[in-house]
Amino acid sequence: MSAKEDKLVIVSSGVLPEIILKVLTAKGMRARGEAATSAEACRAVGISRSAYYKYKDCVFNYEEQLTNNILSVYLILRDEKGVLSSIISKLYELNTNILTINQNIPVDSVATVTVSVRFDHELVSAQQLKTELGRVKGVVDVKLISGE
Numbered sequence: 212m213s214a215k216e217d218k219l220v221i222v223s224s225g226v227l228p229e230i231i232l233k234v235l236t237a238k239g240m241r242a243r244g245e246a247a248t249s250a251e252a253c254r255a256v257g258i259s260r261s262a263y264y265k266y267k268d269c270v271f272n273y274e275e276q277l278t279n280n281i282l283s284v285y286l287i288l289r290d291e292k293g294v295l296s297s298i299i300s301k302l303y304e305l306n307t308n309i310l311t312i313n314q315n316i317p318v319d320s321v322a323t324v325t326v327s328v329r330f331d332h333e334l335v336s337a338q339q340l341k342t343e344l345g346r347v348k349g350v351v352d353v354k355l356i357s358g359e
Contacts, residue, residue, distance in 0.1 A: 221273055233258045234266045281310065282337055284344065286324045287351040290317035294349030295324065301347050302328055305335050321351055 224232060237252035239245075246252035253263050288294045295314060302309055307328040314324045330340065337355055345353045 230258060230262055231266060231270055234263055234270055235272055237263055238267055238270075239272070280329050280332060281327060281357075282330060282340065282355065283325060283327045283357040284341065285354040285356045286326065286344065287353075288322050288324055289349040289351060290320045290322055291349050294347070297347050297349065298324070298326070298344060301343060302326070305340060305343060306331060307335075307340070325356070 233256040236256045237246070237249070237258065240252040240255060241249060246255060249263055249267075250260055253260050286298065288298070295312075299309065299312075307330040310327040310329060312324065312326050315322055328340075330337075335343075341353050341355055344350060
């Protein structure tokens with residue numbers, strides 16, 4: 212591997228230099244709105260802005276739970292008022308976090324919708340989610356297209 216070739220690696224935070232951990236903390240503060248500026252975040256964690264800018268685009272937190280429980284569902288819905296709203300309400304009742312919704316223009320009085328959600332396997336299974344969505348008034352068909 213040449214020196215110019217970038218490669219992503221996962222490393223335990225326990226072996227990282229303190230500066231990297233502080234940059235990650237500062238980035239998190241900015242993302243959550245806890246610091247209005249990068250300079251404010253740097254002051255809060257005790258690093259220089261130059262160190263922050265040196266590493267900020269190269270280090271990222273890996274959150275395994277964000278990728279494990281994502282499910283994409285393909286639905287065919289009747290072109291009737293409130294059907295998509297009912298789907299969103301049902302997803303809320305099932306304690307899912309909606310990540311994306313893509314609805315196509317209706318053709319032949321039905322519209323296709325793809326929804327990606329994050330859910331907790333301990334609260335609801337993928338099959339249960341599919342079954343519950345299929346019971347919503349106006350749903351013609353439900354298919355699980357990716358996820359567990």
